[in-house]
Amino acid sequence: MTGHRHIPQEDLTLYAMHALGSEEQAQIAAHLEGCEECRANLAKESATLALLAMSVEHRRLPEGARNRFLERIKAAPLPASRVVGITDRVPSPQRPAKARTASRWIPWAATAALLLISLVLGVKLRQANDELRSKSALVEAQADASQRAQRVLELLTAPAARHVLLTAGTPHPAPSARAAYLASRGALILEASNLAPIAPNKTYELWIIPANGHPPVPAGLFRPDAAGNAHLVLPDIPSGIKAKALGVTVESASGSTSPTLPIVLAGALPADTE
Template identity: 50%
Template sequence: MNGAKHISQEDLALYSMQALTPEEQTEVRDHLQGCAACKAALRDILAEDALLGLSVEQQALPAGAQQRFMAHIANTPQETTLGRSAKAEPAVVSAGRKPGSGLGWLGWVTAFAAIAVAVYFGYESQQLKQQLGKDQSDIAQLSAQADRAQELTDALTSPAAKQVTLTETKQPAQPVGHATYLPSKGALIFVASNLHPVKPEKTYELWLIPANGKAPIPAGLFRPDATGSASVVLPQLPEGVEAKAFGVTIEDAQGSNTPTLPIVMAGS
Protein backbone atom coordinates (compact mmCIF):
# COMPACT_ATOMS: atom_id res chain seq x y z
CA MET A 1 0.00 0.00 0.00
CA ASN A 2 2.71 2.50 -0.84
CA GLY A 3 2.02 5.67 -2.82
CA ALA A 4 3.19 4.26 -6.14
CA LYS A 5 0.70 1.36 -6.23
CA HIS A 6 -3.07 1.39 -6.22
CA ILE A 7 -4.83 0.38 -3.04
CA SER A 8 -6.07 -3.20 -2.89
CA GLN A 9 -9.79 -3.95 -2.70
CA GLU A 10 -9.16 -5.44 0.70
CA ASP A 11 -7.55 -2.29 2.06
CA LEU A 12 -10.29 -0.17 0.56
CA ALA A 13 -12.88 -2.35 2.28
CA LEU A 14 -11.04 -1.96 5.59
CA TYR A 15 -10.65 1.77 4.95
CA SER A 16 -14.41 2.07 4.35
CA MET A 17 -14.99 0.53 7.77
CA GLN A 18 -12.25 2.71 9.29
CA ALA A 19 -10.64 -0.53 10.38
CA LEU A 20 -7.08 0.36 9.32
CA THR A 21 -4.51 1.85 11.67
CA PRO A 22 -4.57 5.66 11.82
CA GLU A 23 -1.34 5.72 9.75
CA GLU A 24 -2.87 3.44 7.10
CA GLN A 25 -6.11 5.44 7.09
CA THR A 26 -4.08 8.60 6.40
CA GLU A 27 -2.04 6.87 3.71
CA VAL A 28 -5.17 5.62 1.92
CA ARG A 29 -6.89 8.98 2.24
CA ASP A 30 -3.86 10.74 0.73
CA HIS A 31 -3.75 8.27 -2.14
CA LEU A 32 -7.51 8.59 -2.79
CA GLN A 33 -7.20 12.34 -3.15
CA GLY A 34 -5.02 11.92 -6.19
CA CYS A 35 -6.38 8.70 -7.68
CA ALA A 36 -9.70 8.59 -9.49
CA ALA A 37 -9.47 4.82 -10.06
CA CYS A 38 -9.21 4.02 -6.35
CA LYS A 39 -11.89 6.59 -5.54
CA ALA A 40 -14.22 4.81 -7.98
CA ALA A 41 -13.33 1.43 -6.48
CA LEU A 42 -14.11 2.75 -2.99
CA ARG A 43 -17.41 4.17 -4.22
CA ASP A 44 -18.32 0.71 -5.57
CA ILE A 45 -17.46 -0.93 -2.27
CA LEU A 46 -19.56 1.58 -0.34
CA ALA A 47 -22.51 1.14 -2.70
CA GLU A 48 -22.27 -2.64 -2.48
CA ASP A 49 -22.00 -2.56 1.30
CA ALA A 50 -24.98 -0.29 1.52
CA LEU A 51 -27.13 -2.51 -0.68
CA LEU A 52 -26.09 -5.63 1.21
CA GLY A 53 -26.81 -3.79 4.41
CA LEU A 54 -30.44 -3.60 3.28
CA SER A 55 -30.79 -7.37 3.31
CA VAL A 56 -31.10 -9.25 6.57
CA GLU A 57 -28.15 -11.55 5.97
CA GLN A 58 -24.78 -10.46 7.21
CA GLN A 59 -22.31 -9.51 4.52
CA ALA A 60 -19.21 -11.74 4.29
CA LEU A 61 -16.01 -9.76 3.87
CA PRO A 62 -13.41 -10.78 1.29
CA ALA A 63 -11.32 -13.53 2.95
CA GLY A 64 -8.11 -11.48 3.23
CA ALA A 65 -9.89 -8.45 4.55
CA GLN A 66 -11.72 -10.48 7.13
CA GLN A 67 -8.46 -12.00 8.42
CA ARG A 68 -6.77 -8.66 8.64
CA PHE A 69 -9.79 -7.15 10.28
CA MET A 70 -9.93 -9.92 12.88
CA ALA A 71 -6.17 -9.61 13.44
CA HIS A 72 -6.59 -5.89 13.86
CA ILE A 73 -9.29 -6.47 16.47
CA ALA A 74 -7.16 -9.11 18.22
CA ASN A 75 -4.15 -6.76 18.31
CA THR A 76 -6.18 -4.04 19.94
CA PRO A 77 -4.90 -3.80 23.53
CA GLN A 78 -7.09 -5.91 25.78
CA GLU A 79 -7.56 -3.16 28.34
CA THR A 80 -10.54 -2.34 26.16
CA THR A 81 -12.58 -5.10 27.70
CA LEU A 82 -10.66 -6.34 30.74
CA GLY A 83 -9.28 -3.12 32.15
CA ARG A 84 -12.45 -1.11 31.66
CA SER A 85 -14.82 -3.82 32.86
CA ALA A 86 -12.80 -3.90 36.11
CA LYS A 87 -13.83 -0.28 36.44
CA ALA A 88 -17.43 -1.43 35.88
CA GLU A 89 -17.75 0.62 32.71
CA PRO A 90 -19.60 -0.88 29.74
CA ALA A 91 -16.99 -2.47 27.45
CA VAL A 92 -18.85 -1.62 24.27
CA VAL A 93 -18.91 2.07 25.05
CA SER A 94 -15.20 2.24 25.84
CA ALA A 95 -14.36 0.25 22.70
CA GLY A 96 -16.27 2.81 20.69
CA ARG A 97 -14.36 5.62 22.36
CA LYS A 98 -10.87 4.17 22.22
CA PRO A 99 -8.65 6.55 20.26
CA GLY A 100 -6.59 5.26 17.35
CA SER A 101 -8.49 2.01 16.84
CA GLY A 102 -10.98 3.23 14.26
CA LEU A 103 -14.59 2.82 15.14
CA GLY A 104 -14.44 -0.68 16.67
CA TRP A 105 -17.24 -3.20 16.19
CA LEU A 106 -20.02 -0.93 17.28
CA GLY A 107 -18.84 1.86 14.99
CA TRP A 108 -18.40 -0.62 12.14
CA VAL A 109 -21.98 -1.78 12.39
CA THR A 110 -23.22 1.77 12.88
CA ALA A 111 -21.30 2.99 9.84
CA PHE A 112 -22.80 0.26 7.67
CA ALA A 113 -26.26 0.95 9.01
CA ALA A 114 -25.83 4.66 8.36
CA ILE A 115 -24.82 4.05 4.75
CA ALA A 116 -27.69 1.61 4.29
CA VAL A 117 -30.16 4.08 5.75
CA ALA A 118 -28.80 6.90 3.60
CA VAL A 119 -29.12 4.83 0.43
CA TYR A 120 -32.55 3.56 1.47
CA PHE A 121 -33.92 7.01 2.11
CA GLY A 122 -32.36 8.26 -1.09
CA TYR A 123 -34.35 5.57 -2.86
CA GLU A 124 -37.52 6.30 -0.88
CA SER A 125 -37.19 9.99 -1.62
CA GLN A 126 -36.87 9.20 -5.32
CA GLN A 127 -40.01 7.05 -5.15
CA LEU A 128 -41.88 9.80 -3.31
CA LYS A 129 -40.80 12.34 -5.91
CA GLN A 130 -42.11 10.10 -8.67
CA GLN A 131 -45.39 9.54 -6.80
CA LEU A 132 -45.73 13.25 -6.16
CA GLY A 133 -45.17 13.95 -9.84
CA LYS A 134 -47.91 11.46 -10.73
CA ASP A 135 -50.33 12.90 -8.16
CA GLN A 136 -49.72 16.38 -9.48
CA SER A 137 -50.53 15.28 -13.01
CA ASP A 138 -53.69 13.51 -11.75
CA ILE A 139 -54.75 16.66 -9.94
CA ALA A 140 -54.06 18.75 -13.02
CA GLN A 141 -56.22 16.36 -15.05
CA LEU A 142 -59.09 16.42 -12.54
CA SER A 143 -58.82 20.16 -12.31
CA ALA A 144 -59.01 20.43 -16.11
CA GLN A 145 -62.14 18.24 -16.08
CA ALA A 146 -63.68 20.36 -13.33
CA ASP A 147 -62.90 23.50 -15.34
CA ARG A 148 -64.57 21.91 -18.37
CA ALA A 149 -67.67 21.01 -16.33
CA GLN A 150 -67.76 24.55 -14.95
CA GLU A 151 -67.55 25.96 -18.49
CA LEU A 152 -70.41 23.69 -19.55
CA THR A 153 -72.55 24.79 -16.60
CA ASP A 154 -71.70 28.44 -17.27
CA ALA A 155 -72.56 28.06 -20.95
CA LEU A 156 -75.92 26.51 -20.10
CA THR A 157 -76.90 28.98 -17.39
CA SER A 158 -75.24 32.28 -18.28
CA PRO A 159 -77.64 35.09 -19.24
CA ALA A 160 -75.05 35.94 -21.91
CA ALA A 161 -75.35 32.49 -23.49
CA LYS A 162 -77.23 32.53 -26.76
CA GLN A 163 -80.06 30.01 -26.98
CA VAL A 164 -81.05 29.07 -30.50
CA THR A 165 -83.78 26.58 -31.33
CA LEU A 166 -83.71 25.15 -34.81
CA THR A 167 -87.04 24.28 -36.37
CA GLU A 168 -88.29 23.40 -39.80
CA THR A 169 -88.23 26.51 -41.92
CA LYS A 170 -91.26 28.79 -41.81
CA GLN A 171 -92.61 27.03 -38.71
CA PRO A 172 -93.22 29.42 -35.82
CA ALA A 173 -90.87 28.68 -32.92
CA GLN A 174 -92.62 26.60 -30.28
CA PRO A 175 -91.77 26.35 -26.61
CA VAL A 176 -89.30 23.51 -26.27
CA GLY A 177 -87.33 21.99 -23.43
CA HIS A 178 -84.46 19.50 -23.27
CA ALA A 179 -83.87 17.44 -20.15
CA THR A 180 -80.68 15.46 -19.60
CA TYR A 181 -81.03 13.16 -16.63
CA LEU A 182 -78.68 10.67 -14.94
CA PRO A 183 -80.87 8.62 -12.51
CA SER A 184 -77.97 7.01 -10.58
CA LYS A 185 -76.68 10.46 -9.52
CA GLY A 186 -80.03 12.25 -9.43
CA ALA A 187 -78.38 14.71 -11.82
CA LEU A 188 -80.59 16.76 -14.11
CA ILE A 189 -79.93 19.56 -16.56
CA PHE A 190 -82.95 21.16 -18.21
CA VAL A 191 -82.75 23.86 -20.86
CA ALA A 192 -85.82 25.48 -22.40
CA SER A 193 -86.40 28.12 -25.05
CA ASN A 194 -89.20 30.01 -26.77
CA LEU A 195 -91.09 29.97 -23.50
CA HIS A 196 -94.14 32.15 -23.13
CA PRO A 197 -93.73 34.76 -20.42
CA VAL A 198 -95.39 34.05 -17.06
CA LYS A 199 -97.11 36.59 -14.83
CA PRO A 200 -94.91 38.01 -12.06
CA GLU A 201 -96.82 36.08 -9.36
CA LYS A 202 -96.39 32.81 -11.30
CA THR A 203 -93.50 30.50 -12.16
CA TYR A 204 -92.83 27.49 -14.29
CA GLU A 205 -92.12 24.32 -12.31
CA LEU A 206 -90.38 21.22 -13.67
CA TRP A 207 -91.51 17.76 -12.55
CA LEU A 208 -89.83 14.39 -12.65
CA ILE A 209 -92.48 11.71 -13.14
CA PRO A 210 -91.07 8.48 -11.68
CA ALA A 211 -91.24 5.21 -13.63
CA ASN A 212 -92.47 3.40 -10.49
CA GLY A 213 -95.82 5.22 -10.60
CA LYS A 214 -95.19 7.32 -7.49
CA ALA A 215 -96.07 11.00 -7.19
CA PRO A 216 -94.27 13.53 -9.42
CA ILE A 217 -91.13 14.94 -7.79
CA PRO A 218 -90.57 18.74 -7.92
CA ALA A 219 -87.43 19.33 -10.01
CA GLY A 220 -86.98 23.07 -9.91
CA LEU A 221 -88.61 26.43 -10.63
CA PHE A 222 -87.71 28.55 -13.62
CA ARG A 223 -88.77 31.76 -15.32
CA PRO A 224 -87.91 32.64 -18.90
CA ASP A 225 -85.60 35.58 -19.59
CA ALA A 226 -86.38 38.28 -22.16
CA THR A 227 -85.58 35.90 -25.00
CA GLY A 228 -87.83 33.16 -23.62
CA SER A 229 -84.94 30.98 -22.43
CA ALA A 230 -84.53 29.30 -19.05
CA SER A 231 -82.57 26.49 -17.44
CA VAL A 232 -82.59 24.28 -14.37
CA VAL A 233 -79.17 22.90 -13.47
CA LEU A 234 -78.70 20.10 -10.94
CA PRO A 235 -81.81 20.59 -8.79
CA GLN A 236 -82.07 18.68 -5.48
CA LEU A 237 -83.26 15.21 -6.51
CA PRO A 238 -83.08 11.80 -4.81
CA GLU A 239 -80.60 9.39 -6.38
CA GLY A 240 -81.66 6.26 -8.23
CA VAL A 241 -85.14 7.33 -9.36
CA GLU A 242 -85.86 6.18 -12.91
CA ALA A 243 -87.87 8.76 -14.85
CA LYS A 244 -90.89 7.88 -16.97
CA ALA A 245 -91.30 11.46 -18.12
CA PHE A 246 -90.73 15.13 -17.36
CA GLY A 247 -93.41 17.75 -17.24
CA VAL A 248 -93.79 21.49 -16.72
CA THR A 249 -96.64 23.26 -15.00
CA ILE A 250 -97.32 26.86 -14.07
CA GLU A 251 -97.47 27.37 -10.30
CA ASP A 252 -97.63 30.23 -7.81
CA ALA A 253 -94.28 32.02 -7.47
CA GLN A 254 -93.12 30.03 -4.43
CA GLY A 255 -93.66 26.73 -6.25
CA SER A 256 -95.76 23.74 -5.31
CA ASN A 257 -95.28 20.20 -3.99
CA THR A 258 -97.88 18.77 -6.36
CA PRO A 259 -98.37 19.78 -9.96
CA THR A 260 -101.28 21.99 -10.82
CA LEU A 261 -102.88 21.01 -14.10
CA PRO A 262 -102.63 21.58 -16.94
CA ILE A 263 -99.20 20.30 -17.85
CA VAL A 264 -97.93 22.91 -20.30
CA MET A 265 -94.91 20.96 -21.53
CA ALA A 266 -94.18 17.23 -21.31
CA GLY A 267 -91.77 14.72 -22.66
CA SER A 268 -90.87 11.12 -22.05
Protein backbone atom coordinates (compact mmCIF):
# COMPACT_ATOMS: atom_id res chain seq x y z
CA MET A 1 0.00 0.00 0.00
CA THR A 2 2.98 2.28 0.29
CA GLY A 3 5.97 2.91 -1.94
CA HIS A 4 5.27 4.16 -5.45
CA ARG A 5 1.55 3.57 -5.31
CA HIS A 6 -0.77 6.12 -3.78
CA ILE A 7 -2.59 5.12 -0.61
CA PRO A 8 -6.07 3.66 -1.21
CA GLN A 9 -9.00 5.60 0.19
CA GLU A 10 -9.98 2.93 2.68
CA ASP A 11 -6.48 2.88 4.14
CA LEU A 12 -6.61 6.65 4.51
CA THR A 13 -9.88 6.19 6.39
CA LEU A 14 -8.29 3.69 8.74
CA TYR A 15 -5.24 5.92 9.10
CA ALA A 16 -7.42 8.91 9.98
CA MET A 17 -9.17 6.81 12.60
CA HIS A 18 -5.81 5.65 13.97
CA ALA A 19 -7.07 2.16 13.33
CA LEU A 20 -3.94 0.77 11.65
CA GLY A 21 -1.01 -1.06 13.18
CA SER A 22 1.81 1.21 14.27
CA GLU A 23 3.98 -0.05 11.40
CA GLU A 24 1.37 0.71 8.78
CA GLN A 25 0.59 4.05 10.41
CA ALA A 26 4.30 4.88 10.13
CA GLN A 27 4.51 3.77 6.49
CA ILE A 28 1.52 5.85 5.52
CA ALA A 29 2.86 8.81 7.46
CA ALA A 30 6.13 8.52 5.55
CA HIS A 31 4.29 8.41 2.22
CA LEU A 32 2.13 11.36 3.16
CA GLU A 33 5.18 13.45 3.88
CA GLY A 34 6.23 13.23 0.25
CA CYS A 35 2.86 13.06 -1.48
CA GLU A 36 0.65 16.09 -1.77
CA GLU A 37 -2.12 14.21 -3.48
CA CYS A 38 -2.51 11.72 -0.64
CA ARG A 39 -2.36 14.53 1.91
CA ALA A 40 -5.27 16.20 0.15
CA ASN A 41 -7.20 12.91 0.15
CA LEU A 42 -6.48 12.49 3.85
CA ALA A 43 -7.77 15.97 4.62
CA LYS A 44 -10.97 15.14 2.75
CA GLU A 45 -11.24 11.87 4.65
CA SER A 46 -10.78 13.54 8.01
CA ALA A 47 -13.51 16.00 7.17
CA THR A 48 -15.84 13.11 6.31
CA LEU A 49 -15.05 11.44 9.62
CA ALA A 50 -15.65 14.66 11.50
CA LEU A 51 -19.01 15.01 9.77
CA LEU A 52 -19.81 11.43 10.65
CA ALA A 53 -19.17 12.19 14.30
CA MET A 54 -21.07 15.48 14.33
CA SER A 55 -23.83 15.06 11.81
CA VAL A 56 -27.27 13.72 12.61
CA GLU A 57 -27.33 12.21 9.12
CA HIS A 58 -25.89 8.80 8.65
CA ARG A 59 -22.83 9.00 6.40
CA ARG A 60 -21.36 5.90 4.91
CA LEU A 61 -17.69 5.06 5.18
CA PRO A 62 -16.03 3.93 1.94
CA GLU A 63 -17.19 0.41 1.12
CA GLY A 64 -13.63 -0.96 1.13
CA ALA A 65 -12.92 0.26 4.65
CA ARG A 66 -16.11 -1.30 5.91
CA ASN A 67 -15.28 -4.64 4.31
CA ARG A 68 -11.84 -4.62 5.79
CA PHE A 69 -13.26 -4.05 9.24
CA LEU A 70 -15.55 -7.02 8.83
CA GLU A 71 -12.73 -9.22 7.54
CA ARG A 72 -10.52 -8.31 10.43
CA ILE A 73 -13.23 -8.80 13.02
CA LYS A 74 -13.88 -12.26 11.54
CA ALA A 75 -10.24 -13.03 12.01
CA ALA A 76 -10.30 -12.06 15.65
CA PRO A 77 -11.57 -15.33 17.31
CA LEU A 78 -8.60 -17.36 16.03
CA PRO A 79 -5.57 -15.26 16.77
CA ALA A 80 -3.11 -17.98 17.85
CA SER A 81 -3.40 -20.35 14.89
CA ARG A 82 -3.31 -17.51 12.41
CA VAL A 83 -0.19 -16.02 13.85
CA VAL A 84 1.52 -19.40 13.96
CA GLY A 85 0.43 -20.24 10.42
CA ILE A 86 1.80 -17.04 9.01
CA THR A 87 5.10 -17.03 10.84
CA ASP A 88 5.75 -20.69 9.95
CA ARG A 89 5.36 -19.97 6.31
CA VAL A 90 7.85 -18.11 4.21
CA PRO A 91 6.41 -14.63 3.76
CA SER A 92 4.80 -14.16 0.40
CA PRO A 93 6.96 -11.72 -1.58
CA GLN A 94 3.97 -9.71 -2.89
CA ARG A 95 2.50 -9.08 0.55
CA PRO A 96 5.33 -8.62 3.05
CA ALA A 97 3.73 -5.76 5.00
CA LYS A 98 0.43 -7.59 5.44
CA ALA A 99 2.13 -10.75 6.73
CA ARG A 100 4.24 -8.84 9.21
CA THR A 101 1.35 -6.87 10.57
CA ALA A 102 -1.39 -9.49 10.56
CA SER A 103 -0.87 -10.32 14.23
CA ARG A 104 -1.11 -6.67 15.15
CA TRP A 105 -4.35 -6.31 13.22
CA ILE A 106 -6.40 -8.29 15.64
CA PRO A 107 -6.49 -5.80 18.55
CA TRP A 108 -6.48 -2.90 16.12
CA ALA A 109 -9.43 -4.30 14.22
CA ALA A 110 -11.36 -4.60 17.45
CA THR A 111 -10.40 -1.05 18.38
CA ALA A 112 -11.39 0.23 14.97
CA ALA A 113 -14.69 -1.60 15.08
CA LEU A 114 -15.40 -0.17 18.52
CA LEU A 115 -14.49 3.27 17.27
CA LEU A 116 -16.83 2.94 14.31
CA ILE A 117 -19.62 1.59 16.49
CA SER A 118 -19.13 4.34 19.04
CA LEU A 119 -19.20 6.95 16.29
CA VAL A 120 -22.52 5.63 15.00
CA LEU A 121 -23.90 5.17 18.50
CA GLY A 122 -22.70 8.64 19.43
CA VAL A 123 -24.65 10.15 16.56
CA LYS A 124 -27.78 8.17 17.46
CA LEU A 125 -27.40 8.99 21.15
CA ARG A 126 -27.03 12.67 20.36
CA GLN A 127 -30.19 12.53 18.23
CA ALA A 128 -32.11 10.75 20.98
CA ASN A 129 -30.86 13.19 23.62
CA ASP A 130 -31.83 16.22 21.53
CA GLU A 131 -35.29 14.79 20.96
CA LEU A 132 -35.73 13.96 24.63
CA ARG A 133 -34.51 17.39 25.69
CA SER A 134 -36.96 19.23 23.46
CA LYS A 135 -39.83 16.95 24.50
CA SER A 136 -39.22 17.26 28.21
CA ALA A 137 -38.86 21.03 27.83
CA LEU A 138 -42.30 21.10 26.20
CA VAL A 139 -43.85 18.94 28.91
CA GLU A 140 -42.26 21.14 31.58
CA ALA A 141 -43.63 24.30 29.95
CA GLN A 142 -47.12 22.79 29.77
CA ALA A 143 -47.02 21.69 33.39
CA ASP A 144 -45.85 25.17 34.34
CA ALA A 145 -48.72 26.84 32.48
CA SER A 146 -51.39 24.58 33.95
CA GLN A 147 -49.98 25.02 37.45
CA ARG A 148 -50.22 28.81 37.03
CA ALA A 149 -53.80 28.55 35.77
CA GLN A 150 -54.66 26.38 38.79
CA ARG A 151 -53.19 28.94 41.21
CA VAL A 152 -55.05 31.82 39.56
CA LEU A 153 -58.31 29.89 39.84
CA GLU A 154 -57.65 29.09 43.51
CA LEU A 155 -56.96 32.73 44.31
CA LEU A 156 -60.04 34.05 42.55
CA THR A 157 -62.37 31.52 44.17
CA ALA A 158 -60.90 31.44 47.69
CA PRO A 159 -63.41 32.74 50.29
CA ALA A 160 -60.49 34.04 52.38
CA ALA A 161 -59.13 36.18 49.54
CA ARG A 162 -59.57 39.92 50.09
CA HIS A 163 -60.40 42.08 47.06
CA VAL A 164 -59.11 45.63 46.94
CA LEU A 165 -59.65 48.44 44.44
CA LEU A 166 -56.60 50.61 43.97
CA THR A 167 -56.87 54.05 42.36
CA ALA A 168 -54.51 56.89 41.52
CA GLY A 169 -54.40 59.68 44.09
CA THR A 170 -57.57 60.84 45.88
CA PRO A 171 -60.69 59.41 44.33
CA HIS A 172 -63.05 61.92 42.76
CA PRO A 173 -66.59 60.47 42.91
CA ALA A 174 -68.70 61.03 39.82
CA PRO A 175 -71.47 63.62 40.16
CA SER A 176 -74.98 62.20 40.37
CA ALA A 177 -78.53 63.24 41.25
CA ARG A 178 -81.79 61.59 42.29
CA ALA A 179 -85.14 63.06 41.39
CA ALA A 180 -88.83 62.37 42.04
CA TYR A 181 -91.34 63.75 39.58
CA LEU A 182 -95.14 63.74 39.65
CA ALA A 183 -96.37 65.14 36.31
CA SER A 184 -100.07 65.51 37.25
CA ARG A 185 -99.18 67.81 40.16
CA GLY A 186 -96.23 69.50 38.52
CA ALA A 187 -94.15 68.35 41.55
CA LEU A 188 -90.45 67.65 41.46
CA ILE A 189 -87.67 67.13 43.97
CA LEU A 190 -84.01 66.79 43.00
CA GLU A 191 -81.08 65.97 45.21
CA ALA A 192 -77.59 66.16 43.63
CA SER A 193 -74.20 65.25 45.04
CA ASN A 194 -70.54 65.43 44.05
CA LEU A 195 -71.26 68.27 41.67
CA ALA A 196 -68.21 70.03 40.23
CA PRO A 197 -67.90 73.63 41.47
CA ILE A 198 -68.96 76.25 38.92
CA ALA A 199 -67.96 79.85 38.26
CA PRO A 200 -69.94 82.56 40.13
CA ASN A 201 -71.55 83.75 36.89
CA LYS A 202 -72.82 80.21 36.13
CA THR A 203 -75.60 77.99 37.42
CA TYR A 204 -76.86 74.47 37.06
CA GLU A 205 -80.26 74.23 35.36
CA LEU A 206 -82.67 71.29 35.39
CA TRP A 207 -84.71 70.41 32.30
CA ILE A 208 -87.77 68.27 31.76
CA ILE A 209 -87.59 66.55 28.37
CA PRO A 210 -91.20 66.04 27.17
CA ALA A 211 -92.19 62.64 25.83
CA ASN A 212 -94.07 64.24 22.94
CA GLY A 213 -90.93 65.67 21.37
CA HIS A 214 -91.54 69.27 22.42
CA PRO A 215 -88.57 71.40 23.43
CA PRO A 216 -87.13 70.87 26.93
CA VAL A 217 -88.90 72.77 29.70
CA PRO A 218 -86.76 74.66 32.26
CA ALA A 219 -87.38 73.26 35.75
CA GLY A 220 -85.22 75.34 38.08
CA LEU A 221 -81.74 76.63 38.88
CA PHE A 222 -79.43 75.39 41.60
CA ARG A 223 -75.82 75.76 42.82
CA PRO A 224 -73.79 73.20 44.72
CA ASP A 225 -72.47 73.89 48.23
CA ALA A 226 -68.79 73.45 49.14
CA ALA A 227 -69.28 69.70 49.43
CA GLY A 228 -70.84 69.50 45.94
CA ASN A 229 -74.39 68.89 47.21
CA ALA A 230 -77.49 70.69 45.91
CA HIS A 231 -81.27 70.47 46.36
CA LEU A 232 -84.10 71.61 44.20
CA VAL A 233 -87.44 71.26 45.93
CA LEU A 234 -90.74 71.83 44.20
CA PRO A 235 -89.61 74.26 41.55
CA ASP A 236 -92.26 76.26 39.74
CA ILE A 237 -93.16 74.10 36.73
CA PRO A 238 -96.34 73.59 34.77
CA SER A 239 -98.32 70.47 35.62
CA GLY A 240 -99.23 67.74 33.18
CA ILE A 241 -95.93 67.49 31.25
CA LYS A 242 -95.35 63.85 30.36
CA ALA A 243 -91.57 63.51 30.58
CA LYS A 244 -89.30 60.94 29.07
CA ALA A 245 -86.15 62.24 30.78
CA LEU A 246 -84.60 64.84 33.05
CA GLY A 247 -81.35 66.63 32.23
CA VAL A 248 -78.98 69.12 33.85
CA THR A 249 -76.85 71.69 32.04
CA VAL A 250 -74.57 74.54 33.08
CA GLU A 251 -76.01 77.92 32.10
CA SER A 252 -75.24 81.58 32.74
CA ALA A 253 -76.28 82.73 36.20
CA SER A 254 -79.76 83.90 35.25
CA GLY A 255 -80.61 80.65 33.50
CA SER A 256 -81.67 79.94 29.91
CA THR A 257 -84.86 79.15 28.05
CA SER A 258 -83.18 76.36 26.12
CA PRO A 259 -80.40 74.04 27.30
CA THR A 260 -76.76 74.67 26.42
CA LEU A 261 -74.82 71.55 25.66
CA PRO A 262 -73.29 69.51 27.07
CA ILE A 263 -75.85 67.84 29.30
CA VAL A 264 -73.81 67.15 32.44
CA LEU A 265 -76.38 64.86 34.12
CA ALA A 266 -79.24 62.94 32.50
CA GLY A 267 -81.70 60.23 33.46
CA ALA A 268 -84.56 58.55 31.62
CA LEU A 269 -87.88 58.18 33.43
CA PRO A 270 -89.59 54.83 33.61
CA ALA A 271 -92.19 54.50 30.82
CA ASP A 272 -95.25 54.32 33.15
CA THR A 273 -94.60 57.67 34.78
CA GLU A 274 -97.79 59.74 34.86
